Every structure is written in C-alpha cells, then in structure tokens.
Amino acid sequence: MAARKSKPNGYVGRSIKRVEDPRLIKGVATYVDDLTLPGMLHMMVLRSPYAHAKINDIKTGAARELAGVVGVFTGADLNDKCGLVPCAALAPDQKAPKHTCLAGDRVYFVGHPVAVVVATDRYVARDALDLIEVDYDPLPVVVDPEKAIQADSPLTHPDLGTNVAFKWTLASGDLDRAFKEADRVIKARMVHQRLIPMAIEPRGCVASWHAGELSLTLWTSTQIPHLVRTLLPAMIGVPENKIRVVAPEVGGGYGSKLNLYAEEALVSHLAQRLNAPVKWIESRRENASATIHGRDQIGEYEVAVKKDGTLLGIRSHTIADIGAYNQLLTPAIPTLTGSMLSGCYKFKALRMDITGVYTNKMSTDAYRGAGRPEATYSIERLMDTVADELGIDRVKLRQKNFPKPTEFPFNTVTGLTYDSGNYQGALRKAQELAQYDKLIKQRDTARKHGRIFGVGLSTYVEICALGPSKMMSAGGWEWGCVRIEMSGKVTVITGTTPHGQGQETSFAQLAADKLGVPMEDIVVMRGDTAVAHYGRDTYGSRATVIGGTAILMCIDKIIAKAKQLAAHQLKAKEKDVIFKDGRFFAKGKPKNALTLQTLAAESYVAKNIPKNWEPGLEASSFFEPPNCTYPFGTHIVAVEIDRDTGVVEIVKYVAVDDCGPQINPLLVEGQVQGGIAHSLGQCLFEQCVYDENGQLLTGEFMDYAMPRAKDIPDYILGHTVTPSPSNPMGIKGVGEAGTIGATPAIANAVIDALAPFGVKHLDLPFTPEKVWRAMKDHQKQEPATSTTVTGVDVRRGRVKLPVA
Amino acid sequence: MKTRVSIKVNGVTQEHEVEPRTLLVHFLRDHCKLTGTHVGCETTLCGACTILMDGKAVKSCTVLAVQADGAEVTTIEGIARDGKLHPVQEGFWECHGLQCGYCTPGMIICSIELLQRNPKPTRKEIAHGLEGNLCRCTGYSHIIDAVQHAAKKIAKAK
Numbered sequence: 001m002a003a004r005k006s007k008p009n010g011y012v013g014r015s016i017k018r019v020e021d022p023r024l025i026k027g028v029a030t031y032v033d034d035l036t037l038p039g040m041l042h043m044m045v046l047r048s049p050y051a052h053a054k055i056n057d058i059k060t061g062a063a064r065e066l067a068g069v070v071g072v073f074t075g076a077d078l079n080d081k082c083g084l085v086p087c088a089a090l091a092p093d094q095k096a097p098k099h100t101c102l103a104g105d106r107v108y109f110v111g112h113p114v115a116v117v118v119a120t121d122r123y124v125a126r127d128a129l130d131l132i133e134v135d136y137d138p139l140p141v142v143v144d145p146e147k148a149i150q151a152d153s154p155l156t157h158p159d160l161g162t163n164v165a166f167k168w169t170l171a172s173g174d175l176d177r178a179f180k181e182a183d184r185v186i187k188a189r190m191v192h193q194r195l196i197p198m199a200i201e202p203r204g205c206v207a208s209w210h211a212g213e214l215s216l217t218l219w220t221s222t223q224i225p226h227l228v229r230t231l232l233p234a235m236i237g238v239p240e241n242k243i244r245v246v247a248p249e250v251g252g253g254y255g256s257k258l259n260l261y262a263e264e265a266l267v268s269h270l271a272q273r274l275n276a277p278v279k280w281i282e283s284r285r286e287n288a289s290a291t292i293h294g295r296d297q298i299g300e301y302e303v304a305v306k307k308d309g310t311l312l313g314i315r316s317h318t319i320a321d322i323g324a325y326n327q328l329l330t331p332a333i334p335t336l337t338g339s340m341l342s343g344c345y346k347f348k349a350l351r352m353d354i355t356g357v358y359t360n361k362m363s364t365d366a367y368r369g370a371g372r373p374e375a376t377y378s379i380e381r382l383m384d385t386v387a388d389e390l391g392i393d394r395v396k397l398r399q400k401n402f403p404k405p406t407e408f409p410f411n412t413v414t415g416l417t418y419d420s421g422n423y424q425g426a427l428r429k430a431q432e433l434a435q436y437d438k439l440i441k442q443r444d445t446a447r448k449h450g451r452i453f454g455v456g457l458s459t460y461v462e463i464c465a466l467g468p469s470k471m472m473s474a475g476g477w478e479w480g481c482v483r484i485e486m487s488g489k490v491t492v493i494t495g496t497t498p499h500g501q502g503q504e505t506s507f508a509q510l511a512a513d514k515l516g517v518p519m520e521d522i523v524v525m526r527g528d529t530a531v532a533h534y535g536r537d538t539y540g541s542r543a544t545v546i547g548g549t550a551i552l553m554c555i556d557k558i559i560a561k562a563k564q565l566a567a568h569q570l571k572a573k574e575k576d577v578i579f580k581d582g583r584f585f586a587k588g589k590p591k592n593a594l595t596l597q598t599l600a601a602e603s604y605v606a607k608n609i610p611k612n613w614e615p616g617l618e619a620s621s622f623f624e625p626p627n628c629t630y631p632f633g634t635h636i637v638a639v640e641i642d643r644d645t646g647v648v649e650i651v652k653y654v655a656v657d658d659c660g661p662q663i664n665p666l667l668v669e670g671q672v673q674g675g676i677a678h679s680l681g682q683c684l685f686e687q688c689v690y691d692e693n694g695q696l697l698t699g700e701f702m703d704y705a706m707p708r709a710k711d712i713p714d715y716i717l718g719h720t721v722t723p724s725p726s727n728p729m730g731i732k733g734v735g736e737a738g739t740i741g742a743t744p745a746i747a748n749a750v751i752d753a754l755a756p757f758g759v760k761h762l763d764l765p766f767t768p769e770k771v772w773r774a775m776k777d778h779q780k781q782e783p784a785t786s787t788t789v790t791g792v793d794v795r796r797g798r799v800k801l802p803v804a
Numbered sequence: 805m806k807t808r809v810s811i812k813v814n815g816v817t818q819e820h821e822v823e824p825r826t827l828l829v830h831f832l833r834d835h836c837k838l839t840g841t842h843v844g845c846e847t848t849l850c851g852a853c854t855i856l857m858d859g860k861a862v863k864s865c866t867v868l869a870v871q872a873d874g875a876e877v878t879t880i881e882g883i884a885r886d887g888k889l890h891p892v893q894e895g896f897w898e899c900h901g902l903q904c905g906y907c908t909p910g911m912i913i914c915s916i917e918l919l920q921r922n923p924k925p926t927r928k929e930i931a932h933g934l935e936g937n938l939c940r941c942t943g944y945s946h947i948i949d950a951v952q953h954a955a956k957k958i959a960k961a962k
Contacts, residue, residue, distance in 0.1 A: 017897050017898055017900065018897070018900065020905075021896070021897045021902065021905075022889075022897070024902055024905030024908055025880075025889070025893040025896050025897055025902065025905075025908060025912060026840070026880065026881065026883075026884055026889075026893070027838075027839075027840020027841070027879065027880030027881045027883075027909045028840060028881065029840075029905055030839075031839075031842070031906065033833075033839070033842075033843070034833075034839035123823065123825070123826075197940075198940060199904075199906075199940055200842075200844045200850055200852055200904075200906045200907045200938055200939065200940050201842065201844065201904070201906040202844070249904075249905065249906075250904065251842070251904045251905070251906025251907075252903075252904040252906060252940050252941055253904075254940065281843075283846060284844065284845040284846060284847065284850075499904055500903035500904030500905070500941050501903070502903070666900045667900065669900070669946075670900045670903060670941075670942060670943075670946055673942060673943035673944075673945045673946065674903060674940075674941050674942050674943040675943070676943055677940075677942075677943030677944065678940075680943075700845065700847055700849065701845050701847065701849035701850055701938065702847065702849055706938060706940070707943075707944075708931075708934075708935050708937075708938065708944075709930070709931040709932075709934040709935060709937070709939075709944040709947065709948065710928075710931040710932055710935050712931065712943060712944045712945055712948075714927070714945070715945055738943075
C-alpha cells in the first residue's frame with residue numbers, strides 16, 4: 001500500500017478511515033431491499049420481450065385469480081394517474097415521444113414495462129407475471145443509429161415521423177480558415193460503444209402512503225432524492241411538501257441512479273391506490289435492460305494541423321444513440337462531449353454537430369463521465385493519430401498545444417473557462433513516475449525480441465463540480481446546514497447524497513477543523529428530504545466541491561453568531577473576540593475563554609444572551625459556484641499482448657491526477673482506482689450488445705463482462721496540486737477523473753503495441769478475438785524485426801523482460 | 805406445500821416453514837431477518853450473497869434453503885465476535901476496501917475462506933481467490949490491500 005501522507009495538525013489532508021464503514025462491514029446497513037414495513041406488498045414488472053411491437057391485447061384474468069395477488073395493472077389502468085417520466089434536458093424543438101410509465105398500445109424496447117403485479121409475496125408476484133398473456137404484433141425494429149437516419153429506415157416511433165430526436169451544433173472560430181491554413185487534415189472515425197453501468201445493487205424502491213396526512217414516503221435507491229421529490233408531484237399528483245424521499249444506503253450509482261424512473265412513480269401511485277406499502281426490487285436482467293445505458297456515440301473527426309504540430313481546428317459529426325426515450329438528462333449528455341472536445345489544447349476553431357437518434361433500445365444517459373469520456377477518448381486518440389501521421393513525438397505534440405500555466409483562467413474554443421491548470425506539470429510528474437524514457441526503451445527492446453508491447457498516454461482535462469445554476473436545468477447550487485447541538489455535539493446536514501464517496505467522513509473532517517472540535521463529535525446526515533430539506537444531490541463530481549463549500553459557509557455564519565454571544569458573556573467588543581481551536585476569547589485574554597460547547601448550551605438556554613439576539617447555534621447556506629472546476633492529469637500505460645490469444649495485459653499503470661488539494665487522500669485514491677476500473681472494463685471487455693432484432697444479448701453478468709480482481713494492474717498513483725479559484729478550499733472533484741483519463745491511455749497503449757502490424761485504430765473493446773484478428777489481418781505488414789529473434793521462438797509464449 | 809427447514813445460522817438454530825423453492829438467501833434475509841447478505845444477480849455471478857456453509861464460501865442465491873437443511877451457516881452478521889471485528893473486517897476498514905458497501909459482505913466472507921485455505925496469499929492469489937466476487941466501486945486494488953492487511957494481522961496474532 002502506498003504511504004499515506006498525513007499532516008500532524010488538523011483532519012483535512014489526512015487519510016482517515018471512513019466513519020460510514022462499521023455498519024457496512026458488519027452487514028447492518030440498510031439498503032432499500034432491507035426495509036420491511038407492516039402489510040408491505042411486492043410489485044413486479046412484466047416487460048416487453050420485443051424491441052418494437054403493437055400490443056393487441058393483455059389478458060390479466062389468470063394472474064388476478066392467483067392466491068396472494070392483490071392487483072394487476074396495465075397502462076390502461078394507471079397511465080392517466082401516473083404521469084409522464086420527465087426529461088429535464090430536451091433540446092429546443094426536440095421531437096419527443098410521450099414517456100408513459102407503462103406501455104400504451106405499443107412497446108418500444110426490450111424491457112419496456114407493460115404491466116405490473118402487486119402481491120403479498122415476491123415469489124407469488126413473480127408467478128403471476130407468467131400468467132399474464134400479451135398478444136403482440138412485432139413491428140420493424142430500429143437498432144443501428146446510422147441506418148436510422150437514412151430515408152428508408154423504419155421508425156422507432158412512427159408517430160414522430162422521424163428517428164432524429166435533435167440536432168445540436170457547437171461552433172466557434174473561423175473553421176474554414178483553420179482548414180484552409182492547415183498543412184494536413186487528419187481524419188478518423190471512432191465508435192464509443194454502449195455500456196451498462198451495472199451497479200451491484202440494482203434499483204429498488206418502497207413507497208408508503210400515510211392516509212391520515214395524505215402524504216407519501218418513498219425510499220429509493222437513487223443518487224437524487226431531492227430531484228425525485230421535485231419531479232414526482234407532476235407524475236403522481238401529490239404536492240412536493242407532502243412527499244418525503246429517502247435514499248437509504250445506496251449500492252452504487254455511477255450516474256445510473258441519477259434519474260427518475262417509471263417504477264418510482266408506480267410504487268408511489270400504487271401505495272396510495274392500495275393504501276399499503278409497496279416494494280419493488282429490480283432483478284439483474286431488468287437492471288441491464290431497463291436502467292439507463294451510457295456512451296453510444298459514433299463520431300467522424302477531422303483535425304486541421306500545421307506540419308509543425310500546431311493544432312488549428314477540429315470538426316466532428318457525431319451520431320448519439322439515445323434509445324427509445326429521453327430519460328432525465330439523455331439529450332444533454334452528448335452536448336458535454338462537444339463542450340470538452342478540445343481537451344487540454346489550444347484550437348483556433350471548432351465545430352461539432354451532433355444528431356441525436358431514436359432507436360428501439362434502452363435510453364442512454366449519464367454514466368460515469370457522462371459525455372466527457374467520449375470527448376477525452378476522441379481528442380486523445382486524435383492526438384496520437386496526428387503525432388503518428390506527422391512523425392512528431394506524441395508527448396511533444398501535446399506539450400506544444402497546451403496552454404501555459406500562466407494562461408489560466410483559460411478560455412477554450414468551446415466557450416468554457418478552465419479555472420486553473422498546469423498540464424505540463426502533471427505530464428512531467430507522470431513521466432517521472434513511469435520512468436517514461438526507460439519504458440519506451442523497454443518497449444523497443446521487447447519489440448526486437450518479438451514481443452507485442454505498447455506504451456500509451458493521455459493528458460486529460462474534465463469538467464466537474466456541476467455547476468453554476470445557469471448551466472443546470474434545476475439549479476447547480478448546493479445546500480447545507482450545521483447545528484451545534486445543546487450538548488456541543490455537531491450535526492452537519494448536506495444536500496448532497498453520498499453513496500460510497502465517503503462524505504460522512506470528508507465533511508466531518510472539514511467541519512471538525514473549521515470548528516476546532518473532535519471528528520467524533522460530528523455526525524453528517526444526508527439522503528433524506530425530511531432532514532436535508534433542499535439539495536441538488538450527487539453527480540458530476542460535484543458533492544465535495546459545492547456541498548463542502550456550503551458546509552463551510554454555514555460554519556462561518558455560526559462562528560460569527562457565536563462571537564456575538566461570546567462578546568456579550570466576556571463583556572468584550574464583538575470585533576475583539578477571537579475564535580481559535582474551538583475557543584472564544586477577547587483579544588489578549590486567551591486564558592479567559594469560552595468553549596463552543598459552553599456557548600452552544602448558553603445559546604439554547606438563552607438566559608444570558610445579547611438583546612434581540614436569536615437563540616440557537618444553527619445556520620444553513622446555499623453555495624452558488626461561480627464556475628465549474630476543471631481537474632486534469634496524465635495517465636501512462638504499458639501493455640503487452642499475447643500473440644497467440646490476443647489477450648491484452650496491462651503491465652504498468654501510472655496515473656497523475658490534479659483535483660486540487662485533497663481532503664482525504666485515501667478516498668481520492670479509491671475514487672481514482674475505481675474510475676480506472678470502469679475504463680479498463682470499457683477498453684478490454686464491456687459492450688452492451690443488441691442483435692438486429694433489438695434483443696439485448698448482454699443482459700446478465702455472464703454476457704456483460706466486467707473487470708474482476710484478477711484483471712486489475714498494480715497502480716502507481718501520483719498527484720499534482722493546482723488549486724481552483726472557484727471555491728475557498730481550491731478543490732476540484734475526482735469522482736469521474738479515473739474513467740475520463742484512463743480509457744484513451746489504455747487505448748493508445750494497445751494501438752501502440754499493434755503499430756508494428758500496421759494497425760492504426762481499433763474500436764473498443766479490445767477483446768482477445770478482435771486483437772487477435774487485427775494481428776492476423778495485418779500479418780503481412782509485420783516488420784521482420786518482430787519475427788526473427790535468435791534463439792527465441794516468438795510464436796510460442798512470450799519472453800518476459802522485467803518491467804521497470 | 806411447505807417444508808420445515810432447520811439451519812444453524814451464526815450459532816443459533818433457525819427453524820422455519822418454507823416453500824421448497826425458497827432460496828437460501830431469502831431464507832436468511834426474509835425468515836431469519838439477516839439482511840446483511842445481499843442479492844446482486846441471482847445467477848451466482850456477482851458474489852454479493854456469499855455466506856459460509858459448513859465452512860465453505862457459497863453463493864446463497866443459487867442454493868435452496870432445503871439443501872442447507874441441517875447445515876451450519878455463517879453470515880456477515882456472525883463474523884465479528886463479542887463486538888470485536890474480524891481481522892478481515894478491520895482490513896477492509898483500514899484500507900478503504902469498500903465504497904458503496906453492497907458487495908462488501910460477500911467480499912469479506914470470501915476473503916475469510918481464502919485466508920483459511922491460504923494464510924499468506926500473494927496479491928495475485930488474492931485476486932484469483934476473489935474472482936467470483938464483483939465490485940463496481942473500488943477497482944479491487946484496495947480490496948487486495950485489505951486482505952493482505954488481514955493476513956498479516958492474523959499471522960501476528962498467532
């Protein structure tokens with residue numbers, strides 16, 4: 001394990017083990033499926049086996065008669081009472097289908113909810129699903145988004161008259177001039193394959209209707225209880241202030257639980273309708289077919305470049321497969337790709353045209369990185385392609401086009417303002433950690449010995465801490481509340497919704513340092529709208545930056561207020577009261593101090609308080625960030641490929657991330673490693689596959705291959721620290737960094753390894769078969785050096801050289 | 805038709821009338837009210853439901869409760885003794901071997917069995933031993949750290 005840095009004074013900056021862990025390692029935490037309420041019923045969903053079909057008839061009689069079944073409901077029974085699944089990001093003039101909770105007279109994707117059963121037992125509910133008879137007429141299916149925009153394509157939603165959902169363009173600078181002035185135009189086509197987020201805890205929810213109060217409590221496995229509470233009233237007709245949403249322990253999200261799903265409205269409606277608590281727990285197959293997918297773009301790219309490597313312009317035509325429906329943020333995700341397409345580089349002009357296309361598949365939406373991994377992968381693969389085409393060193397090409405550290409805040413060609421950065425510094429550090437020059441020599445030696453060895457890198461920048469409210473449809477601020485209890489204990493309430501990120505620990509570290517109290521005296525509460533009244537929740541690597549700042553603002557208010565009370569009790573002037581290490585004293589009289597605990601008790605007893613002073617020591621704050629943050633870094637990867645099997649092995653992995661100052665380096669390390677694992681999955685194994693009939697072929701862990709422990713390399717992690725000017729802590733966010741930086745680094749390493757075969761590009765994932773075929777197809781171009789080595793049979797096994 | 809099943813769970817005999825098709829994981833969660841064992845896939849692929857059955861790590865989502873009749877089962881709730889965490893639990897805590905925590909009970913149980921078979925595993929051996937357990941949060945590296953940490957701690961205590 002890497003040595004943990006620690007500062008002797010204070011909690012911030014130290015690798016402190018998490019306060020949330022004891023309940024999780026003892027098996028006594030409460031996830032949604034662990035909840036049992038008196039009289040609770042179980043809902044199960046009948047889903048379409050067809051990608052596109054007309055429903056002629058649904059026979060529910062046999063299911064209704066099964067002992068233990070309380071009700072069977074179809075779209076005709078409840079769609080008018082259980083309104084449309086919302087999208088908060090429709091493009092202007094976007095043609096959008098009505099997204100009812102259950103199918104109407106047609107189904108549009110495999111997994112489309114058709115009917116629900118409610119029963120006293122989940123086994124009975126499952127039996128009842130088999131007794132429902134649906135008469136379907138299969139219809140022509142749209143699967144390939146490129147074919148979908150051709151004139152003769154069948155239609156995903158015939159009533160819309162087109163498969164084009166929206167067209168979105170981002171253009172800036174004089175693109176014609178850039179291409180006219182270019183010495184070379186480098187072209188590429190890249191497919192960003194569809195991925196399935198696959199949180200190990202599937203979705204699930206329990207709704208309880210309180211008939212006396214006419215109010216609802218919804219426990220749901222979500223990243224966004226506050227947004228669910230805001231959006232649910234329009235669906236079920238219960239006002240916002242009569243709804244409490246609780247995200248209990250949530251078993252992984254990665255964007256897939258940043259949504260409001262039909263099932264959440266269905267259980268809420270049915271609990272009210274049946275006057276009994278209703279639980280729904282998703283199966284893995286449902287999770288694969290009816291929880292949002294990620295990525296799925298096909299891009300054509302052109303880069304205009306001078307022969308000395310100066311980048312001039314970039315243009316892209318991208319098709320984004322959005323599936324059958326718009327979930328909460330579906331159309332916004334590819335636009336993030338456009339905003340970040342220029343990466344770490346200075347361009348004079350850019351144009352990105354995105355066509356969003358409906359297909360008979362599950363919706364795409366935010367999956368870890370959400371549009372940024374596509375941008376980073378594109379630009380970083382392009383940088384290697386440009387370097388290769390121009391015969392320029394790929395490191396030098398990058399350095400040549402970076403903005404200098406003194407050029408920040410840096411206005412990008414895409415219209416963003418990168419807050420702070422030192423891309424050269426992170427690159428240098430990664431090269432040092434990787435012993436880059438030695439690694440390149442090692443590669444060259446390995447090649448001489450007939451081994452297939454490659455080195456790749458990516459220099460990335462991402463957009464985090466989403467974001468200023470002007471960018472976000474529901475606002476981008478965050479809320480917090482801090483209360484010094486009468487006992488002196490501290491309650492911190494955050495509007496963010498941690499589900500593994502560890503803010504119960506990191507926010508306690510922040511608050512403890514700022515208040516000068518032991519961390520043990522602090523409890524951080526989250527994920528319950530009855531406790532954290534407002535919030536914008538957890539996504540887009542925003543929670544610590546924006547939510548943490550809101551907590552610090554609360555504490556500033558509390559200290560200011562406590563100073564008034566201290567001045568009164570110490571008979572000093574307010575401006576002369578000093579707060580240090582949890583104690584308040586008058587200037588020059590540190591021995592005559594009042595502790596925060598004493599003042600807290602006095603503030604509630606309220607006998608000896610200033611005139612007209614409001615009792616209590618509690619404050620809440622909304623933090624509105626002035627800008628997003630832009631973390632960055634460099635990842636360097638070495639891979640070796642087995643000539644006989646095409647298996648890619650990662651032999652070295654170096655990541656240098658700059659997320660500003662780190663509150664808890666152990667948690668940062670966890671986020672980076674976890675993020676890289678998602679990329680490793682995308683690069684080597686993962687791909688959501690629908691066949692030509694729109695059948696999902698990767699609906700279980702058996703078919704959807706995710707990384708397992710044996711697939712993970714040993715990491716060498718480092719960081720540089722470039723504070724952000726956008727928040728008082730200078731922090732930037734790190735939840736998605738690994739996933740954004742890693743994919744192109746691994747891809748570039750694999751393509752580098754295959755370069756001696758003449759391979760210029762392969763689309764992900766690099767499955768053994770694909771890599772093996774690429775080697776076989778390019779065998780003739782293989783240089784002699786890689787096949788003739790004295791005394792070594794390169795066709796059988798590899799000769800391992802020590803990896804530096 | 806229901807069948808009486810008797811399983812000694814964490815040292816306590818649990819007897820319940822269940823349908824023969826009842827999965828062991830549902831026996832533990834619904835009948836014994838031990839919800840620390842999680843369901844992630846129902847197909848033996850993710851390992852979130854791993855428990856010890858007669859000392860062996862078993863995925864309880866694909867064992868019927870009737871098959872476990874008469875067996876001794878240990879779930880995550882039975883790992884800590886007298887309020888003291890098991891070294892593997894401590895390792896996961898110390899090394900940040902968990903984030904969302906959903907796969908963690910299965911990971912811990914599987915790691916305990918692994919260390920019983922191989923008290924001084926290499927990182928590779930740990931990775932191989934945990935191949936049947938999926939984690940989507942940590943990227944596994946900290947989990948391997950955690951198991952190594954536990955192995956050292958157990959060796960020291962002997």
